[in-house]
Amino acid sequence: MMMEALSLRDDMADNSAASAQNSLQLIAFSIGEQTYGVEITTVREIRAWNGATPLPNTREFVRGVINLRGTIVPIFDLRARFGDGQTSPTKNHVVVVMSVGDKWVGLLVDAVSDILTVSKDDIHNVPEGNSIDTELLNGIVTHDNRMVGLIDLHAVISGVRAES
Amino acid sequence: MSDLDEFKATYFDECSELLTELEEQFAAIEAGERDADRLNAVFRAIHSIKGGAGAFGFSALVGFAHAYETLLDYVRDGRIEMSDDVVTLCIRANDIVADHVSAARTGEVLPAEYGLDEKARFDALARGESIEDEDENGEPLEEFDFEFTPVMVNLDAVGPSDAFEMGDAFDLDDAFDSAPLQAEVGHWEINFTPHRALYARANDPLLLFRELAALGDMHVRAVLRDIPPLAEFEPFDVYCSWEISLVSASVTEALIREVFEFVEGDCDIVIAQVGDVPMAQPKPVFVEPEVEAVVEIEEPPADLLALADDEVADLLSLVSELTTTPTAEPLPDVLADPVQDIFDEAPVMSFAELAASIPPPPPKPAPVAPVRAMAPASDSEESTGRSVGVQSIRVDLDKVDRVVNMVSELVITQSMLTQQMDEALRAKYTELVRGLEVLAQTTRGLQDSVMAIRAQPVKSVFSRMPRLVRELSSQTGKKIRLETVGENTEIDKTVIEQLSDPLTHMIRNSADHGIESPEKRVAMGKSETGTVRLSAEQSGGNILIAVEDDGAGINRERVLQLARDKGIVAPDVQPTDEQIDQLIFAPGFSTAEALSDISGRGVGMDVVLSNIKKIGGSVHVRSWTGKGTRMTLRLPLTLAVLDVMLVKVGPSPYVVPLSSIVETIQCSRASFERVPSGGQVLQVRGEYVQVIDLATRFGMASEHASESRFVVLCEAEGNSKVALIVDDIIGQQQVVIKSLEENFERVDGIAGGTILGDGNVALIVDVQGLKTNVVHKSAA
Numbered sequence: 001m002m003m004e005a006l007s008l009r010d011d012m013a014d015n016s017a018a019s020a021q022n023s024l025q026l027i028a029f030s031i032g033e034q035t036y037g038v039e040i041t042t043v044r045e046i047r048a049w050n051g052a053t054p055l056p057n058t059r060e061f062v063r064g065v066i067n068l069r070g071t072i073v074p075i076f077d078l079r080a081r082f083g084d085g086q087t088s089p090t091k092n093h094v095v096v097v098m099s100v101g102d103k104w105v106g107l108l109v110d111a112v113s114d115i116l117t118v119s120k121d122d123i124h125n126v127p128e129g130n131s132i133d134t135e136l137l138n139g140i141v142t143h144d145n146r147m148v149g150l151i152d153l154h155a156v157i158s159g160v161r162a163e164s
Numbered sequence: 165m166s167d168l169d170e171f172k173a174t175y176f177d178e179c180s181e182l183l184t185e186l187e188e189q190f191a192a193i194e195a196g197e198r199d200a201d202r203l204n205a206v207f208r209a210i211h212s213i214k215g216g217a218g219a220f221g222f223s224a225l226v227g228f229a230h231a232y233e234t235l236l237d238y239v240r241d242g243r244i245e246m247s248d249d250v251v252t253l254c255i256r257a258n259d260i261v262a263d264h265v266s267a268a269r270t271g272e273v274l275p276a277e278y279g280l281d282e283k284a285r286f287d288a289l290a291r292g293e294s295i296e297d298e299d300e301n302g303e304p305l306e307e308f309d310f311e312f313t314p315v316m317v318n319l320d321a322v323g324p325s326d327a328f329e330m331g332d333a334f335d336l337d338d339a340f341d342s343a344p345l346q347a348e349v350g351h352w353e354i355n356f357t358p359h360r361a362l363y364a365r366a367n368d369p370l371l372l373f374r375e376l377a378a379l380g381d382m383h384v385r386a387v388l389r390d391i392p393p394l395a396e397f398e399p400f401d402v403y404c405s406w407e408i409s410l411v412s413a414s415v416t417e418a419l420i421r422e423v424f425e426f427v428e429g430d431c432d433i434v435i436a437q438v439g440d441v442p443m444a445q446p447k448p449v450f451v452e453p454e455v456e457a458v459v460e461i462e463e464p465p466a467d468l469l470a471l472a473d474d475e476v477a478d479l480l481s482l483v484s485e486l487t488t489t490p491t492a493e494p495l496p497d498v499l500a501d502p503v504q505d506i507f508d509e510a511p512v513m514s515f516a517e518l519a520a521s522i523p524p525p526p527p528k529p530a531p532v533a534p535v536r537a538m539a540p541a542s543d544s545e546e547s548t549g550r551s552v553g554v555q556s557i558r559v560d561l562d563k564v565d566r567v568v569n570m571v572s573e574l575v576i577t578q579s580m581l582t583q584q585m586d587e588a589l590r591a592k593y594t595e596l597v598r599g600l601e602v603l604a605q606t607t608r609g610l611q612d613s614v615m616a617i618r619a620q621p622v623k624s625v626f627s628r629m630p631r632l633v634r635e636l637s638s639q640t641g642k643k644i645r646l647e648t649v650g651e652n653t654e655i656d657k658t659v660i661e662q663l664s665d666p667l668t669h670m671i672r673n674s675a676d677h678g679i680e681s682p683e684k685r686v687a688m689g690k691s692e693t694g695t696v697r698l699s700a701e702q703s704g705g706n707i708l709i710a711v712e713d714d715g716a717g718i719n720r721e722r723v724l725q726l727a728r729d730k731g732i733v734a735p736d737v738q739p740t741d742e743q744i745d746q747l748i749f750a751p752g753f754s755t756a757e758a759l760s761d762i763s764g765r766g767v768g769m770d771v772v773l774s775n776i777k778k779i780g781g782s783v784h785v786r787s788w789t790g791k792g793t794r795m796t797l798r799l800p801l802t803l804a805v806l807d808v809m810l811v812k813v814g815p816s817p818y819v820v821p822l823s824s825i826v827e828t829i830q831c832s833r834a835s836f837e838r839v840p841s842g843g844q845v846l847q848v849r850g851e852y853v854q855v856i857d858l859a860t861r862f863g864m865a866s867e868h869a870s871e872s873r874f875v876v877l878c879e880a881e882g883n884s885k886v887a888l889i890v891d892d893i894i895g896q897q898q899v900v901i902k903s904l905e906e907n908f909e910r911v912d913g914i915a916g917g918t919i920l921g922d923g924n925v926a927l928i929v930d931v932q933g934l935k936t937n938v939v940h941k942s943a944a
Contacts, residue, residue, distance in 0.1 A: 053925040054816055056862030057912050065908065065917060065925045070573065072917045072925055074908040103907045160909065 024123075026116045026141070028148055029096060029109040031079045031087075036109075037116060037141065037148045042098045046112055049093040058160050060086055063108055066095070073097065074157075075106040081136065081156055100153045107156070116143050123150065175216040179265045182209040186258045187627040190251065198246045206254070207236045211371070213261060217268065219366050225264040228279050232257050235286040237374070244289055253289075257282055259631055352380075352412065352420060355434040357405035362430035369406065375423045380412020409438075561657065564617055571607075571614045572900035578607045579897045580921025615801075619654040622700045622709070625663045626651045629671055629698055636675040643682050643692055644675055649699035655707045659799055662779045663709070666772040670711040670795050671696060673769065678715030678793050688790065690714065706823060707801060712794040718787035720744045742884075745785045749773040780806075780901060780915055782880075782932040800901075806918070808899050810926065811876065812892035814864025817926040819899055819918060824878045824931050826885065828893060831873040846887040848877060856934055857889040861913060878931045886935045897921075901928065 026037035052064030052075045061080035079087045095106040123139040138150040214229035238244045260279040267274045391403045633646040679694030697712040727733040781799035808819035844855040876888045899918035915930035
């Protein structure tokens with residue numbers, strides 16, 4: 001179950017050998033032009049989109065549930081979560097399975113782009129504002145002149161019930 | 165986990181079993197079954213708890229258990245009568261033992277005075293009847309007691325028998341209530357010298373003596389001559405040995421050996437049968453176990469002959485009272501002069517043996533009782549004693565769970581294979597089809613067997629409830645009686661584990677809000693004591709567990725008013741009585757503190773609902789004003805596998821538990837009627853049933869034309885029905901229930917998920933939830 005995640009970390013071992021506690025490894029993924037990242041240690045598995053069973057009475061960003069080797073795991077559509085409407089997934093879309101606390105959840109994203117090592121010092125606060133970004137991001141990191149939003153997983157998976 | 169932790173875990177497991185047993189035994193004792201077996205079982209349980217506690221150093225527990233044990237011992241000896249007061253005290257003591265155990269488990273420290281009152285009462289009871297206070301102070305475990313009372317033992321004052329070479333021996337005769345028999349007759353002479361190891365293994369000589377005492381009339385002398393001066397005293401060494409004389413007719417050496425069976429190797433035992441020789445030899449003579457030291461009595465000793473017939477009669481009846489061993493050979497007829505005649509006929513028997521073979525003169529031979537009515541002391545012996553005829557192993561639940569999971573996967577694979585055999589293939593490969601059928605049967609059998617492993621009687625939860633009721637009774641000042649029915653009903657272990665909290669809440673609710681105060685009850689013409697009835701029964705694929713009380717019933721006006729105030733029910737909706745009753749489970753209804761003083765219901769009941777839903781069950785409440793309330797839990801027999809009907813709603817597969825389906829009807833043939841509110845009802849054989857269109861309800865667009873749709877008529881709680889409209893019916897199959905909440909959260913109208921043969925997830929429709937939600941929905 002941990003294979004993918006472990007092998008990812010093994011690949012990173014060389015790169016990260018020099019990095020001390022002060023650095024952070026991220027898995028970066030894209031939604032359209034945007035890049036987001038989550039800490040690599042939370043990622044359990046990356047798999048291709050293969051459909052999900054929709055859940056009734058939930059908001060549009062809850063795509064449904066999938067069977068992950070006998071366990072039911074909910075899939076969240078990250079694009080929809082950011083308010084850009086539901087993704088029209090193809091076989092090329094990717095589900096990143098992560099652990100949040102003791103739960104496993106999947107994020108539907110367009111593609112996984114990179115594994116990044118960033119310094120914790122380079123993490124900036126999200127500019128204050130009323131936008132969804134403020135609520136769902138823990139911080140912003142610049143990497144190779146790209147802006148990477150750090151996903152706040154707890155926030156992303158909250159508020160799933162449809163308002164009736 | 166360290167070894168010690170593992171041992172501790174095992175010990176605590178055993179404790180909870182033993183505590184359960186205690187509850188059971190006392191339930192029977194309370195009901196009037198005050199026989200020796202019950203008492204022995206209680207004694208064994210307490211002793212086992214104490215033994216383990218001693219090994220782990222839970223001294224408070226040991227101290228209390230020890231005092232309790234002493235009391236039980238006196239009851240067993242008949243010195244204290246098992247009166248109602250004693251029973252009540254014991255039941256209270258069980259609770260205290262349970263508290264001590266749980267404190268030991270959690271590492272919590274109970275207040276020092278906890279249980280002291282009860283302990284003092286044990287002591288008082290014991291003292292009130294005992295011959296001498298010093299009795300108990302001779303016991304090796306006394307130092308664990310809460311209060312330590314030094315007792316002066318004047319060794320010189322203890323009169324050693326002149327036949328005995330022991331200026332320094334300490335006579336413990338009193339502890340065993342010596343009968344007027346003396347050592348002049350034939351008897352067994354046992355020298356028992358424990359080694360250090362015996363104590364290291366937490367064995368207690370006293371218990372061995374108790375067992376011996378059960379075999380016959382016994383005298384014990386402690387040999388203290390080896391005790392060194394204090395300066396040389398090594399606290400962990402053993403300086404004390406015992407000389408025991410056992411006057412018993414039917415006892416064989418094997419029986420005596422059996423008593424010492426569990427300390428064999430940890431002590432020196434010399435057993436000798438002595439006829440007319442004086443009681444103790446100056447030096448113990450070691451006799452090989454195989455050698456039967458039968459002393460021939462050629463001529464009865466003079467003092468024996470002096471025993472008048474009356475005395476012999478007394479003696480014999482006493483002996484047959486004491487001995488409970490079945491005699492192997494047929495009993496001789498009662499003879500005119502029993503003693504003399506038997507001496508003539510069988511001169512090579514010891515008197516003790518003779519005595520056994522003679523029935524007590526007036527009545528017929530004493531009924532043959534179990535060989536060892538007295539408690540076997542050691543744990544291992546106890547467990548074999550308990551499970552006569554049933555062999556069992558203790559298995560880690562995880563291992564069983566793994567098997568259950570694999571069987572579940574097997575069930576899925578099997579149904580997937582069956583599903584994928586289409587008609588064309590079926591016609592072509594008949595052998596394969598047959599093979600699949602066999603596979604299906606075997607799978608089913610395997611699954612049933614595995615589930616049976618996990619099945620347990622609900623007794624283990626039920627037995628915790630009497631204590632709760634006692635506590636509630638004393639807290640509220642109400643008189644409450646608990647009745648349990650069907651406690652042997654078996655149910656899956658995981659379901660049982662989840663039952664404790666809901667049942668506690670339900671019973672607390674009945675006691676708090678249902679049962680009225682004694683005065684009020686009398687005023688209403690009811691009996692002073694309220695009854696809470698806890699019952700379990702199997703009903704098809706479900707277990708029904710009901711908590712009923714004969715109290716005041718739900719105050720519907722109050723409940724409805726509160727529900728309206730909290731916005732749970734809209735002002736314009738008038739729910740039926742049944743719907744109002746059900747409101748006490750509404751989430752949010754019970755959370756506000758202001759509600760806790762209502763005379764109705766509603767404290768913590770949403771917890772019941774959520775816990776029960778978590779395990780795939782449902783709750784139904786029914787109330788009769790002034791007469792009482794009944795809450796019924798409907799639980800699945802097992803959590804793992806469910807027989808379902810697979811249906812389609814919009815594009816998605818859903819499953820409906822087969823156990824709740826009454827029938828399916830094609831929509832075109834069903835007779836729907838509109839009701840003023842805009843909803844639909846279905847008329848089935850003169851009954852109007854609420855209709856729920858699942859596609860609409862679940863927000864799935866239905867692509868199907870209405871005539872090809874189906875109605876699935878389901879039974880919800882309390883025999884009420886609900887009709888679900890689905891787009892298609894796919895078929896029946898077995899599914900493995902998976903939790904949605906494990907990684908997500910509860911979804912309204914959905915009881916869980918399952919994985920189909922093609923690997924996709926299907927959701928399980930929560931029939932009851934859909935129905936009860938209607939009231940709340942219309943409020944929103």
